[in-house]
Every structure is written in structure tokens, then in C-alpha cells.
Amino acid sequence: MAKLFAISLLTTLLAWGPAQVAAQGIRGTATFTGNDHNGGSCSLSNYTLPAGISGTGIGPSNWAQAGKCGSCIQVTGPRGTTKVMIVDSCPSCLENRLNLFDDAFRQIADPVDGIVDVTFDIASCGLDTPLIIRNKIGTSRYFFSMQVLNCNFPIVDLEVSTDNSQTWESTVRQEYNYFEREDKSGFGKDEVMLRVSCSNGRRVIIPSVTMDSEKEITAPVNC
The missing domain is CATH 2.40.40.10 (RlpA-like domain)
Structure with a gap:
């Protein structure tokens, strides 16, 4: 499958908290x-x-x-x-x-x-290298747990598709910085497609992501 990526504007920006952010930070x-x-x-x-x-x-x-x-x-x-x-x-x-x-x-x-x-x-972290996806130990078709590394901007969502981008399911970010399915299960597939959304409004699609434990996958681009 050819490597793909998509960039689109999101409707909201990342918020630090109520009334905390001014023009000067x-x-x-x-x-x-x-x-x-x-x-x-x-x-x-x-x-x-x-x-x-x-x-x-x-x-x-x-x-x-x-x-x-x-x-x-x-x-x-x-x-x-x-x-x-x-x-x-x-x-x-x-x-x-x-x-x-x-x-x-x-x-x-x-x-x-x-x-x-x-x-x-x-x-922006100013990185000219792509995003990195890291599978947590134990990741498989029965347990989904991944983190996104090397990002230029905060990651606001990681979605998974098992049907070649026809539908997407969001995951939940855990306190230990891994995204997991809400019920802690897997997606029943040995390979999925990911869509990473960043706070600057960009999305990166990463095809052919395998469910191998502790595997690292390089994305096509950064945010």
C-alpha cells in the first residue's frame, strides 16, 4: 500500500485551560x-x-x-x-x-x-524528521496501545481504521501517554491504518501499521 498523508484544518485549537492563555503566553x-x-x-x-x-x-x-x-x-x-x-x-x-x-x-x-x-x-519543536509510532509491550490484535513520538505540536487524537479509511474510531490517551481503545481491547486485526491529529490543525495518515509488540513505525511526515 502506498504511503499516504492528509492535512486538514481542525475547528479548534489546543487549550491549556480556562482563561489561561493570553497573546504573550x-x-x-x-x-x-x-x-x-x-x-x-x-x-x-x-x-x-x-x-x-x-x-x-x-x-x-x-x-x-x-x-x-x-x-x-x-x-x-x-x-x-x-x-x-x-x-x-x-x-x-x-x-x-x-x-x-x-x-x-x-x-x-x-x-x-x-x-x-x-x-x-x-x-513548534522545529523537527524535520517524521512522527514515530511506538507500540507498547503486549500490543497485538487483542490489545491496542500506541504512543506518538517526535511530534512538532501536541497530539490531540489518534484514530484507527480497520477498513481502509472508510470509518475511524478514536482512542483514549492514558496518563502514561499511550493511546488505547476505551474497553482496553484490540481491533482484531494484525494491521491497521492510523490518523494522527495535531493541535496546529494538521492530520497525518499512517497506513499499514502492524500490531507487533514494542514495534516502532515511522510516519510519512510530521505535523
Whole structure:
């Protein structure tokens, strides 16, 4: 089957939360932590952060059930601006608090300050490589569980077709950043077609996605 992709406008943009986003972004605060993203809540183990992009955790007010995982934000503090990828949650963080990796914090503030005022907002990760689909361990025709990696913008939906795009079924994003069927079952097929919708209004169709456990599939394009 030839590789296909489609791009279309969505009717809504990704929202961070009620009345939080202004033209200049979200006003909040930032502190810092270590630089290991592998054990984070976004389940990005064995994924290499893009060159020039560090990581951050976000608090409950912006977590949105892992809805921002793998996407990037531009953060501006008293010293400067940096781009980071959301790799973890921060359950103890106050509203609009970022828990930046320490190398990112040094780009925007002096570490001796500990906690600083910042503004932040969604920004393209600027990747020129395609989306990556990763199957969770145990994925099969009886259990569907996949995540989307390497995205330029937040992923808002992952749909599955078993009839060559005639019909589509949405999946549910789990707190550990995998999309699964609502009843935790599979689609009864060894191969399906995926449609990934991104917050910038683009959709990417990925044909011939196999249900092999822990398999990675490269999409035709990025968002």
C-alpha cells in the first residue's frame, strides 16, 4: 500500500485551560530538577531529546491527562528564553509551575534564585524528521496501545481504521501517554491504518501499521 498523508484544518485549537492563555503566553513560575527524562510520566524511555531542546515537567493545572507529552514550549525568564519538551508530570507543582531540567533553567535564570517568574506557551519543536509510532509491550490484535513520538505540536487524537479509511474510531490517551481503545481491547486485526491529529490543525495518515509488540513505525511526515 502506498504511503499516504492528509492535512486538514481542525475547528479548534489546543487549550491549556480556562482563561489561561493570553497573546504573550501563560504567566507562571519555574524551578528545576535533574536531566533524566527516561523515567518521566510521559513514558519517553529510549527516546533521545532533539538537539538543542531540554526537558520539563508540568503541574496538574496543565497536565491534561498527558495531553502535552512530547510537545514543546517556549519559556521566557529573567535571563532569557529556551525551548523545552514536556517529558514528565509534577504532581506537587503549584498552578502554572514548570519543573525545568537544570540546564534549561540556567538559560532563563540564575539557579541560586530557585524559583522565578516565567511566561510560556506552546511552540513548534522545529523537527524535520517524521512522527514515530511506538507500540507498547503486549500490543497485538487483542490489545491496542500506541504512543506518538517526535511530534512538532501536541497530539490531540489518534484514530484507527480497520477498513481502509472508510470509518475511524478514536482512542483514549492514558496518563502514561499511550493511546488505547476505551474497553482496553484490540481491533482484531494484525494491521491497521492510523490518523494522527495535531493541535496546529494538521492530520497525518499512517497506513499499514502492524500490531507487533514494542514495534516502532515511522510516519510519512510530521505535523
